[in-house]
Amino acid sequence: MESLYLLVPVSVALVFVTGWAFWRALHSGQFDDLERPAHDVLDEDS
């Protein structure tokens, strides 16, 4: 049970780390176009 006192804060910290990572990804434009990149795979030229 004592492990909770460590694990719960760690999980909270992890949420914030994940949030930061998503923020970075979002603002580097990764989510701006959710359709075209899927078609790029089929396009031999690119």
Next chain:
Amino acid sequence: MAQSCFHCALPVSGGGRFCCAGCEAVASTIAEAGLGAYYETRTAPGARPEPLPMPALPAGVSEIALALERVRCAACLWLIEQVLRRDPGVTRCEVNYATRRAHVAWDPQRASLASIVGKIRAIGYDAAPYEPRRQQALERRERRAELWRLFVAGFGAMQVMMYAFPAYVDELSPEAAQVMRWASLLLTAPVLAFSCAPFFAGALRELRLRRVGLDTPIALGLAFGFAASAWATLSGTGEVYFDSISMLAFLLLGARYLEGAARRRAAAALDPLLRWGHEKDFSVGQVIGLAPGERIPADGVVVEGISSVDEALLTGESRPVPKRAGDELAAGSVNLEQPLAMRVTRSGSDTRAAAIARLAERGAASRPRLVEAAERVARHLTWVVVLVACVAGIHFSDPWIAVAVLVVACPCALALAAPVVFTRASGALLARGVLLTRARALEALERATDVVLDKTGTLTAGRLSLKEVTPLGNLGAQECLELAGALEATSRHPVARAFPGSTMAVTAPRHVPGQGMEALLGGERVRIGSAAFCAELCGGSPPGSAASVYLAAERGWLAAFELADRLRPEAAALVCELRRRGLKVHLASGDRPELAAALAQALGIEQAAGAMTPQDKYRYVERLQREGAVVAMVGDGLNDAPVLARADVSFAMGSGADLAQLRADVVLLADSLQGVLSSMDTARRAMRLVRQNIAWALAYNALALPLAAAGWIGPWEAALAMGASSLTVLVNALRPLAAQSRWKASTSSFPSRSPSYS
């Protein structure tokens, strides 16, 4: 500034007035309950922070597309529309939900662009003349903010759920439970403070305006739940609801995000034209070079070179069109083969592409009667919902039930049911060269029982050529031709194009619709046109056998012209297909009765009338309508404008015509009649989708409201159900509109082009 939905208190990203379509409906109610007071609270101080940087509008322009900012849901748009429509200086205002643009026309004497934008700003939104690049940047910012809110809520909800889970299944030691509660509190706080901020801002605004919208109850529910849970955590007693709160926030935001994605997808259909209609400005008269493969940036005339261009964007016709010196080029088409030099005649928002885009947008923004009725229902429904929520909440003494009722019954789906379908129909038709200028046309088109066809320029190609000239007076054939050319020089009637240009000068030319032209030649009145029209001038009947066009002066008949026209290759198939579908086909021609009858017989048209003036045609259509027919009229859009306006739905042949002067519900941009059939197919399918959507939305509300009021649905389930209902409607609206016509096209006798149906 973060704002919340005027109606439902949900967050409005970037600061619009409403968060979702349901809120739009609710806002309508609010507006009805006294929007005027709202003006007072907002405009009276007159504190507009800064004057808007207004782009200089060309003189005489009193119509513009405005990109609306801080708009979150259809309700915001509804409010903006109502506000502008109440402005006496605004002559027309249509707001498109899918593209979030307002089309406003105003009376320059009583309003200005600044006053209109001021009105929009006064109610908390912003507007700027539509510029695609600016719009794209804005949309990207909004999309990112939306995603970020959604992510925070989603991840928070997920994590809080994990902390809440042990408490549901297990007896936790009080210390461990307390750790879980603190962790939940820590993660729910950002969800509430950041992701839900727009709900609270909306609730505050509603409070300021002393109204209850949709934001207020949701914000209240969230705040109440959070405060009670936080107190329970701090004091170590009582229940916590962190999981419910964060889940509710996540589902509401998720539904809204998906709704936005679907809306953008629908709007994308109109995009290519809009993008090309607003290319950077060239000055008129400037000569520019066009490399092969290059998109033509402005309207103009070829000065040098021979090539062919692809005008698919404008006409839906993918076959290359040959161009050489003197030919017109349209912005948005692509130069295919050789380099060309062109002189710019129109650029920027004056181009044909821009005109098409404006009309298409206006068309998608207008609403058929069915939809207006649905929106009225939605507005009234909201009050019922608020009432039921209060009663249920008090009866069960459980505010969560009230919140569930409000969330579940948000009539979002009802407000979404139609606009997306119409925007898509407009886009799908445009891709096939059919421009829909009024969505009402879809409704009428679906019910049409009779089709009245004009002859010249409609069933025939309208490229008349002169077959024979018979001098009747003392002028020679050549002189008669010269005079005829001079008279017809200012006319846009298809007949005019048959006559060669002329060096002779006539004064005071006057166009008599459906009859001909009159002008002064050295003080004497001369006329060209139908036999009856000329006979008014010189008296008597024309000598010789009957001809199509006569030339006469006051002193007597001058010449008779026999014109020849080519029947459109698809005309026979069109008539055949229309009859197969059970529609009555009529021919109403201004030409001689025997010619009209012969043509009607050749095409299989039962009812034909010739020698009709526009007034005759008008009465003809009127008579059909009195007999209960729903009339679709196909004409050239210029000479038969009154008839087109009289008909329930009107088609105009738009190739080469000045679009601003066409008064028709549907403009066939490609030089072909096929658009009549494809628009009928699309109309049928679009109206069916709209009906399904409205039925679904109403059924959903009828079912969900009692369930929630009975306390069977919790807040998060309500949010899920509301999202699911909105999404069902949207997904249904996104179903292909052309599936049926594709099948038809391949089985009908039409020469089917490569079917690029979207």
